[in-house]
Amino acid sequence: MVLQYTEAIATIASINFDNLVNFYTKLLGEKPANFIPNVYAEFHLTGLRLGIFQPKKAHEFEFETSAKSRISLCLEVSKLENAIAHLTSLGYAPPGEISIASHGREIYAYDPDGNRLILHQAIIRSH
Secondary structure, three states: OOOOOOOOEEEEEOOOHHHHHHHHHHHHOOOOOEEEOOOEEEEEEOOEEEEEEOOOHHHHHHHOOOOOOOOOEEEEOOOHHHHHHHHHHOOOOOOOOOEEEOOEEEEEEEOOOOOEEEEEEEOOOOO
């Protein structure tokens, strides 16, 4: 048996829903495609739907901390320095330095809830 699915959606739970939706609206330069106040916001990115939801009161304890999360939202950018400047202008400057990976240059940053963002610029190789 195979899991039958139609799309993949990455979601972020936030007790600070309005603040996080505002951050992603400014970061991505677009309003949510779907929005239910205090419940759900969904951004349609190239190749991904990103949802932000307010957990129900009975489940808030599961989402109170995102420390040491193993999942990151990686955004491929064309100019890493411009992306860093934009994030910095929003008040969320990356705390570290640009690192060189085998597949490109990247830097870790964090959204207002502490979720890890990886801004990545691919190295273009000619064959």
